[in-house]
Amino acid sequence: MADAIALERLGHAYEGRAVLQDLSVQVPCGRFFVIIGPNGSGKTTLLKLMAHLLPLQKGHLTVMGRAVGRFGARQLARTIAYVPQSVPATFAFTVFQVVMMGRAPHLGMLGIEGAKDLDLGRQAMQLAGVADLAERRLDQLSGGERQRVFIARAICQQPAIMLLDEPTAALDPAHQVRVMDLMERLKTEQGITVVMVSHDLNLAAMYADLVLLLHKGHTAGLGPPGKVLDYAILEEVYGCPLVVDKSPLGDYPRVHLVPGRYMRTP
Numbered sequence: 514m515a516d517a518i519a520l521e522r523l524g525h526a527y528e529g530r531a532v533l534q535d536l537s538v539q540v541p542c543g544r545f546f547v548i549i550g551p552n553g554s555g556k557t558t559l560l561k562l563m564a565h566l567l568p569l570q571k572g573h574l575t576v577m578g579r580a581v582g583r584f585g586a587r588q589l590a591r592t593i594a595y596v597p598q599s600v601p602a603t604f605a606f607t608v609f610q611v612v613m614m615g616r617a618p619h620l621g622m623l624g625i626e627g628a629k630d631l632d633l634g635r636q637a638m639q640l641a642g643v644a645d646l647a648e649r650r651l652d653q654l655s656g657g658e659r660q661r662v663f664i665a666r667a668i669c670q671q672p673a674i675m676l677l678d679e680p681t682a683a684l685d686p687a688h689q690v691r692v693m694d695l696m697e698r699l700k701t702e703q704g705i706t707v708v709m710v711s712h713d714l715n716l717a718a719m720y721a722d723l724v725l726l727l728h729k730g731h732t733a734g735l736g737p738p739g740k741v742l743d744y745a746i747l748e749e750v751y752g753c754p755l756v757v758d759k760s761p762l763g764d765y766p767r768v769h770l771v772p773g774r775y776m777r778t779p
């Protein structure tokens with residue numbers, strides 16, 4: 514299977530401080546790929562590099578077999594949709610207007626939306642569960658509602674690859690499952706490649722085909738959840754005790770945090 518994204522010896526530094534080092538990773542087309550790792554391990558930086566929101570400093574990055582720098586902005590926007598970690602609340606547009614921005618790379622010279630574009634916008638709002646908020650302004654929404662609006666915008670963009678930075682962080686359990694199920698459906702029914710940063714190890718366990726565990730800008734684990742979500746690997750990377758057992762729902766690892774009081778010796 515071709516790779517949706519391939520990194521070769523990728524490195525990145527901010528003001529001379531290296532945050533990603535020598536990363537070589539392939540994301541095969543049509544897979545659900547989840548990036549996990551401690552705070553500051555480089556997950557968002559990696560996702561922004563994949564989206565070409567940060568300039569490539571070191572190494573190679575190809576998207577659908579083509580060097581990322583060789584894409585025009587419009588072409589890249591038709592290929593990749595990016596949902597940021599936090600979205601500005603002070604955005605004086607309505608939900609529907611924001612969702613329709615996802616159509617921009619598909620519109621003609623005059624930028625006029627047709628009936629098909631408007632339908633796709635409404636469908637995307639339905640799928641992300643924000644249809645009833647269509648006429649509300651973004652600054653009148655809760656954090657979780659705003660997050661779902663940006664997911665709707667990404668769906669409306671009809672990309673081949675979805676990059677999502679902690680899309681479930683502000684969501685209640687029902688909306689978390691809804692977003693994860695939706696991404697799984699986009700993968701299964703439309704062959705979309707989903708790359709997601711998450712701190713939720715159990716969501717990663719249940720939905721990911723492949724998990725990348727980052728530690729201080731390096732790969733500490735890469736493979737199916739059953740291989741990467743191993744307690745010894747996780748404890749070493751996160752630096753805290755964890756218990757991993759088997760989910761009652763199926764053949765998935767399940768990760769438990771361990772309260773400090775269980776670690777004290779009597």
Ligand SMILES: Nc1ncnc2c1ncn2[C@@H]1O[C@H](COP(=O)(O)OP(=O)(O)OP(=O)(O)O)[C@@H](O)[C@H]1O
Nearest residue numbers: 527528532550551552553554555556557558559710
């Ligand atoms: N614009 C920036 N300028 C300087 N340093 C930055 C910048 N953005 C991120 N960093 C630093 O780079 C490192 C990696 O940051 P990044 O946001 O990629 O981590 P992360 O794994 O996504 O973290 P988190 O789980 O907390 O969201 C951190 O040490 C962070 O402080």
